[in-house]
Amino acid sequence: MNKNVAEVILDQLSLLGVKRIYGVTGDTIIGLLDAMAKQDKIEFIAVKHESVAAFMASAEAKLTGRLAVCTSTMGPGAANLLNGLGDAYSDKAPVLALTGQAEQKEMGTDFQQYVDQQELFKPFAAYSANLNSENAIVDLLQKAAEISLQQRTVTHISVPKNLFEKETTAKARQLPKVLEGTGTFELNDLEEVAGVMKQARQPMILAGAGARGAAGDIAELATTWGAGILLSLGGKGIFEDATPHLIQGIGEGGNPHAPNVFKDADVVLIAGATWWPEGYVPEDATIIHIDLHLEHAKKRVAADYGIKGKTEQVIPLLLESMKGKQKNEEWLNRIDAVKEKWAYQNEQExxxxxxxxxxxxxxxxxxxxxxxxxxxxxxxxxxxxxxxxxxxxxxxxxxxxxxxxxxxxxxxxxxxxxxxxxxxxxxxxxxxxxxxxxxxxxxxxxxxxxxxxxxxxxxxxxxxxxxxxxxxxxxxxxxxxxxxxxxxxxxxxxxxxxxxxxxxxxxxxxxxxxxxxxxxxxxxxxxxxxxxxxx
The missing domain is CATH 3.40.50.970 (Thiamin diphosphate (ThDP)-binding fold, Pyr/PP domains)
Incomplete structure (x- = not known):
């Protein structure tokens, strides 16, 4: 027997690994909630405000890397999601927002609470669609999920109230397997970048959360290259405090002495970070940026060289290229002095x-x-x-x-x-x-x-x-x-x-x-x- 749209939504989300949906009960999603109440694959987490539901979805996506889902009714409920979705969109967290909408016969009219949700969500979602046919639900969910997961972004689907309980011929199905290149680099692929790094006299590394898988290699690179290591907030905790030449955070709340050396850097390697702390950075340094999602990262950092790939794939090759490089001991002494000064001050504070x-x-x-x-x-x-x-x-x-x-x-x-x-x-x-x-x-x-x-x-x-x-x-x-x-x-x-x-x-x-x-x-x-x- 055919299932209704709400049941198929839950089947499809379950196939995508979704364990829970955060939201506030509302009139236009009653059909979805009814279906949720009759199954045990996905849990509904009832919260007090829709912005909280979206924050929860954002946090779950950041923590797991999986698709996370929030839901709301139309109008004010949908509008309340936007703050939490803004967080997910800005921090590249894969989140899907499912909102109820007015019945199809009321859409585009002066019906209470009606708003064009595709326009409403435009600044916060890379993809937003309204379900117009009960048989299109799986296609829309698949497209939204693929975009969210591949681009690490927010997507949105609105469903008219009358469609949730309508039978559909659509069947849940797995996402297609996408066979991507491994992003494997060879030493000669990075020859130009390595040449720039070898010429550096005052190099620095800025590491973020995306550098976690390459922490050991980055620490070794810093020693071999003769560079200091700075961290974004997301990169804190990746390295042991005793890591050579690690001077901790940069920016507001970071090591207050770090800008004194960072501003004099001539080459900066950014690994796994998309953040560039304005006001704390060198003015004339050559910037090399490694990021798997370079198309997003480059919007925030004006790099001279971009390397699209995983940090843990690229850093070992750069490390190999730097072996034998003569280090600037005077520069390292400056870095280590800053490290020791802040360690003492931090302990006292x-x-x-x-x-x-x-x-x-x-x-x-x-x-x-x-x-x-x-x-x-x-x-x-x-x-x-x-x-x-x-x-x-x-x-x-x-x-x-x-x-x-x-x-x-x-x-x-x-x-x-x-x-x-x-x-x-x-x-x-x-x-x-x-x-x-x-x-x-x-x-x-x-x-x-x-x-x-x-x-x-x-x-x-x-x-x-x-x-x-x-x-x-x-x-x-x-x-x-x-x-x-x-x-x-x-x-x-x-x-x-x-x-x-x-x-x-x-x-x-x-x-x-x-x-x-x-x-x-x-x-x-x-x-x-x-x-x-x-x-």
Whole structure:
């Protein structure tokens, strides 16, 4: 017997490896929800706001690399997805948004909540289509999935309400196997780039999350080539702290002394990163960029040479080419001096005492207590730069809103991470302003019995904006927050709550929270510290 459109959607998504769909129940997706309620292949995760559903899908896609799915009703529900989809689109996360739409007879009219969703989603989706025939559903889903997975992007399909429960002859099917070239390079393919690298007197390597598979080779290349290693936020934790010539992060929240050497670099090799920290970079360096998705990366970095391929395939060949190169010891001495200076300063900053607790001290407290393989869901704001500056990451996986930089990402990301990897310790590190955007979804963690910990930098302010306003000499307005008692809010939502008011018992309470089963919130009374590099 033929199935209806909603049933085929679930069959097709299941074949694609989708385990859950995040969303808010709404009128125009009732047919889809009815089908979900009658099967057990895909779980519906009911959240409190559609933006949270999209953030969760984005976080899951970033964590797994698989297609992740969110859903909403038409009109305001669809519009609410856009912020989370903006995050996925900006950070190249493969996400599919499925939205309900007005019945076919109402489309294009003044029907309530109707909007042309293909126009609405255009800035946030590489592909957006409206289902016009029940028999086209598999073709649309396959096209959307292929685009999302191959381009690492967002796609969208809207389905008129009346089509979800309509029988279709379409049958779910596997995506076609695409036989791509391996991207294999030979030494002579990279001869020109290697020639440029050999001429470098002051080389640097900027590594990001995409360099994880080549970390050992990059470290060896830095030693052989005589280069320093800098990291984007996504690249933190890839290398051991003792790695020679590693001077940690660059940009806001990174090693504050790194720009002193980076700006003098004559050749920069970017490996697995698509981020170029404006204001911290050399003006006259030759830029060599390795990226598997170079067509996207080059939009953000103006490179002189682009190498389209996997970092772990290219770096060993460049390493082979650099053997025997004479290194500039004076340059390496400068790099190592910066490494040692920051290591000492960072250690001292993490020991700042007092009440309220200094943000550097909170970062160190987290460093001392979270599991080495924990997943950290990091929100956007002042908390981001302090964690980037002072949290000395080891093997933890950090999820964050990279280019979109939206507040409110932390809690949804933590929920999605725990659903996907329940065996992992999951910690959301958030500011008070960020958590207040998603407080209602504390109840989502309660609903699904999730063992996550939320740590709040509670300084009563939108501190990053306050810092910028102060630095510019402007008058502040709207930066000071009216905060609830977060512990009481958490307890009202079925969480366990702890409060930290002084650094003296910071690790003790954090450890207790991390060992407590079920959702736990730690409210840390935080100093309104001016971030030292705010311009």
């Amino acid at each position: 993490g020991q700042i005492q007092g009440s309220p607790v200094h943000p550097s001290r909170i970062a160190r407290g987290l460093e001392n207590t979270v599991a080495d393989d924990a997943i950290i869901a990091l929100d956007t704001g002042d908390v981001t730069v302090w964690m980037n500056r002072n949290f000395r990451q080891t093997n933890q996986k950090v999820l964050f809103s990279g280019y979109w930089r939206s507040m409110g990402f932390g809690l949804p990301a933590a929920i999605a991470a725990k659903l996907e990897q329940p065996e992992k310790q999951v910690v959301a590190v958030v500011g008070d302003g960020g958590i207040e955007m998603t407080l209602a979804d504390l109840l989502t963690a309660t609903r699904y019995g999730l063992d996550i910990t939320v740590v709040i930098f509670n300084n009563g302010a939108l501190q990053m904006e306050s810092d910028k306003i102060q630095a510019a000499g402007n008058e502040e307005l709207g930066t000071q927050l009216t905060n609830p008692n977060f512990v009481q809010v958490a307890e009202a939502c079925g969480w366990k709550g702890f409060r930290v008011e002084t650094d003296g018992n910071l690790e003790e309470i954090l450890s207790k929270a991390l060992q407590t089963k079920g959702p736990v919130l730690v409210d840390v009374w935080t100093e309104q510290a001016f971030f030292p590099e705010t311009e």
